[in-house]
Amino acid sequence: MPHTAEADSDALSPGAKRGRPGYDQDSVLNVAVQVFNKHGYDATSMGLLAENLGISKSAIYHHVPSKGDLLRLALDQALVPLEAISEHERARTGTAEERLEFFLRSTIRVLIERQPYVTLLLRLRGNTEVERTALERRRAVDRKVADLVVEAQREGTLREDIDPRTTTRLLFGTINSMVEWYRPDGPADARQVEDNAIAMMLDGLHTRNL
Amino acid sequence: MPHTAEADSDALSPGAKRGRPGYDQDSVLNVAVQVFNKHGYDATSMGLLAENLGISKSAIYHHVPSKGDLLRLALDQALVPLEAISEHERARTGTAEERLEFFLRSTIRVLIERQPYVTLLLRLRGNTEVERTALERRRAVDRKVADLVVEAQREGTLREDIDPRTTTRLLFGTINSMVEWYRPDGPADARQVEDNAIAMMLDGLHTRNL
Numbered sequence: 001m002p003h004t005a006e007a008d009s010d011a012l013s014p015g016a017k018r019g020r021p022g023y024d025q026d027s028v029l030n031v032a033v034q035v036f037n038k039h040g041y042d043a044t045s046m047g048l049l050a051e052n053l054g055i056s057k058s059a060i061y062h063h064v065p066s067k068g069d070l071l072r073l074a075l076d077q078a079l080v081p082l083e084a085i086s087e088h089e090r091a092r093t094g095t096a097e098e099r100l101e102f103f104l105r106s107t108i109r110v111l112i113e114r115q116p117y118v119t120l121l122l123r124l125r126g127n128t129e130v131e132r133t134a135l136e137r138r139r140a141v142d143r144k145v146a147d148l149v150v151e152a153q154r155e156g157t158l159r160e161d162i163d164p165r166t167t168t169r170l171l172f173g174t175i176n177s178m179v180e181w182y183r184p185d186g187p188a189d190a191r192q193v194e195d196n197a198i199a200m201m202l203d204g205l206h207t208r209n210l
Numbered sequence: 211m212p213h214t215a216e217a218d219s220d221a222l223s224p225g226a227k228r229g230r231p232g233y234d235q236d237s238v239l240n241v242a243v244q245v246f247n248k249h250g251y252d253a254t255s256m257g258l259l260a261e262n263l264g265i266s267k268s269a270i271y272h273h274v275p276s277k278g279d280l281l282r283l284a285l286d287q288a289l290v291p292l293e294a295i296s297e298h299e300r301a302r303t304g305t306a307e308e309r310l311e312f313f314l315r316s317t318i319r320v321l322i323e324r325q326p327y328v329t330l331l332l333r334l335r336g337n338t339e340v341e342r343t344a345l346e347r348r349r350a351v352d353r354k355v356a357d358l359v360v361e362a363q364r365e366g367t368l369r370e371d372i373d374p375r376t377t378t379r380l381l382f383g384t385i386n387s388m389v390e391w392y393r394p395d396g397p398a399d400a401r402q403v404e405d406n407a408i409a410m411m412l413d414g415l416h417t418r419n420l
Contacts, residue, residue: 097416156417157416157417157418158415158416158417159409159415159416159417160417161409162406162409162410162415163397163398163402163406165397165398166397166398166402166403166406166407167406167410167415169387169391170384170387170406170407170410171410172387173383173384173385173386173387173388173390173391174380174383174384174387175383176383176387177379177380177382177383177384177386177387178383180383181379181383187373187375187376188373188375188376192373192376193376196372196373196376196377196380197376197380199369199371199372200372200377200380200381200410200411200414201410201414201415202414202415202416203369203414203416204410204411204412204413204414204416205368205369205372205377205411205412206307206367206368206369206412206413206414207366207367207368207369207370208367
């Protein structure tokens with residue numbers, strides 16, 4: 001699936017094509033997240049956003065009351081689907097090993113589908129209340145994976161000679177790095193990248209394990 | 211091994227303790243890399259560096275002719291040991307699988323020993339010639355690992371159902387993430403983190419592979 005600004009906007013805003021002229025809130029978000037990622041949230045002024053949107057500052061305020069609200073809405077585009085993973089049936093049934101694999105695969109999918117929004121989330125510095133709340137929500141998601149690693153070690157499906165905290169960080173390190181290098185028009189498609197990452201993390205690269 | 215600013219300085223500058231008063235070049239580098247990492251290279255002025263060093267701007271120029279030279283010297287602290295890996299005997303002998311493991315382990319060690327300098331390298335934006343030259347040297351190191359992945363697939367020790375380019379990026383994603391979370395005073399020491407990362411990447415987390 002090609003991942004363009006337009007595709008994003010459609011995915012996030014089912015009503016975007018109803019013929020309303022100008023921007024809707026999701027299209028504003030779409031441009032805002034790119035400006036935030038390019039310049040950093042702190043360095044982005046409402047004036048710079050208006051310039052990139054090609055509209056006036058007062059027109060932005062028609063969509064959102066403040067820069068902080070824009071950030072909060074943009075971060076929700078990453079956090080809501082990440083938080084939804086643990087609500088899924090497959091995150092609640094089966095062995096810890098199966099649930100861990102479901103979590104990792106689902107996280108990779110959200111990351112690829114919402115790449116600019118997850119990039120924004122991962123680069124947060126925590127300077128404002130909106131940022132700190134988002135980071136706390138992200139940590140809560142991370143803790144679910146950390147708990148699954150421990151649970152899978154206890155049930156005997158994950159090796160015991162690894163430190164669960166280090167392993168959780170390595171898992172997120174591997175997955176989160178994708179926001180920096182995954183390209184929808186690259187040589188490997190989203191499903192191949194997902195399968196490749198799962199193959200490495202859970203089964204290892206050595207043929208002797210196959 | 212505790213990794214403090216002082217330990218760094220000693221490691222990088224054997225002559226640092228000969229009793230010369232004030233800063234030597236390595237101590238200047240040590241502070242400079244922290245300021246670069248905190249504020250970003252572009253946003254760091256010689257004035258800000260002088261402020262952090264507690265010396266005058268002209269005193270900095272006694273050590274290095276320009277901010278660009280300071281960056282180049284700091285990046286060398288990461289790049290020289292990374293480039294040295296491929297010169298080692300163990301990078302040249304044995305199976306591709308053995309050489310790949312040696313490369314990965316050595317890279318993790320450099321990253322942990324030179325953490326602030328590797329952080330600086332990984333965050334480069336490529337806005338200046340010094341940055342672009344460093345990024346080209348980093349890519350040359352990355353290509354050696356990519357070549358080893360292909361070679362190990364050909365010799366049959368690395369699984370064939372993986373894309374070598376994706377795998378190389380996942381390997382570096384896993385390793386490079388350490389600069390963001392590894393803490394020398396954390397629960398796992400450097401050797402445990404290295405073994406844990408190698409265990410996950412090459413053998414996988416599943417017990418069924420053991």
